[in-house]
Amino acid sequence: MLQISFLRQHTEKAIAGLNKRHFPNAAQVISEVLAIDDERRHTQAELDKANARLNALSKEIGILIKAGKHQEAETAKAETLELKTTSKHLSDKLAALEEELTRKLYTIPNIPHESVPDGRSAQDNEVVFQHGSLPTLDSNALPHWDLVKKYDIIDFELGNKITGAGFPVYKNKGAKLQRALMNFFLDRATQAGYVEIQPPSLVNEASGYGTGQLPDKDGQMYYIAADGLYLIPTAEVPITNLYRDMILRKEDLPIKNVGFTPCFRREAGSWGAHVRGLNRLHQFEKVEIVQIQTPDKSYEALQEMCQYVKSLLIDLELPFRMVKLCGGDMGFTAALTYDFEVYAAAQQRWLEVSSVSNFETFQATRLKLRYRDENNKTQLLHTLNGSALAFPRVVAALLENHQTSQGIRLPKVLVPYTGFDVID
């Protein structure tokens, strides 16, 4: 959520930013919001005045009663009656205005960083870095959904049977590979200074609002109605919400956390040929890194996180590219996002395995996540997160790119974790 004070002070900048995102009717929406805010402040002032008078009268009545002047106390009581009606009316009005303001603010996405390229869709994204040569496979090379059958490592049919589409069952060396990836990614993140967190996989409504999945994307999350809980779509939600309603000390920053969790996504209505196999799932496993940093250092933190993700992909021996998302393709809450895509050679497609974003104060506003600056004033912090990494597409690329007639060769870094160097 954007801060109303920011919109008030930087109206033109906000409108320009929203236009870059191709957010419809930006100028009109902002002017509506500012009008509500204006009335809100006016109402607040009136209410404060009525309450001040009411407080003064109450104090007076107390003193009069103590002094035994009951007659005068009754006169004062009579005066409070009308004031109380006014106060009630004004506070109802204020509550309604505040609710309307918040509701409107929830619908406005984050302002993109100035370096975010113009553009409407993924085609306008900017490739900023590419590493590794694209493998050329034999003509009899198989896509990963065939390879997993050939080596009996992932079973989509069994998943269909016990749960439904998009819930694969990992078996044999496939299950061991999952376990190896978890330990590899967590060990690497720990070496890079991230503190390991194992959060719950279900979160309450307040957490959903905190990181911005609610209210707009509630249809994307699985919901347990009986308990009012949501299955997490990413570890970002529980881990970032750990710091909700906190005022951190500057010396505790940056916060660097890493967590492994299952991720659940309903992704209704987006199924087709291009999302076969592991390309898109309802449940997948992911290691997520989260940083919380002061505003002046958050973009350094973003670069550091990107460097970290790069190092993982290089060690996994996968060709990849780093893409800066354009205004139209960025997520609702992000100010700047880099996607990392690996090349899956049999499909001949780039698959997103990581998305690293700086949310600036957009999440911190809802989270009430702040620190004390050198003047002892509270300031909002910046939140960042990134996948490091999401498992299924890494597995898909490993299988497709490293397939040989003898089986699938694993990258060296994984062998100590799997205990085998080939899937056959």
Place this chain on the structure above:
RNA sequence: AGAGGGAUGGCUGAGUGGUCGAAAGCGGCGGUCUUGAAAACCGUUGUGGGGCAACCCACCGGGGGUUCGAAUCCCUCUCCCUCUGCCA
């Protein structure tokens, strides 16, 4: 799941109808002392909103009510603790 007890500022913890935004201690910050530090002593120290400011308003888990006046009384919800039951 049943019975009982709780929820107060960064933390611990007093406060059962009025000058209480809230004692005290700890912690933090500033100072005195010291070569420096510690100790001791003095001062200071919640968050948010409105206002150029003086200042005003709101907030004692959430919501509602009683009252001229609520941290304090009533209702309700949530969460936590203890005992009993069940259970990985």
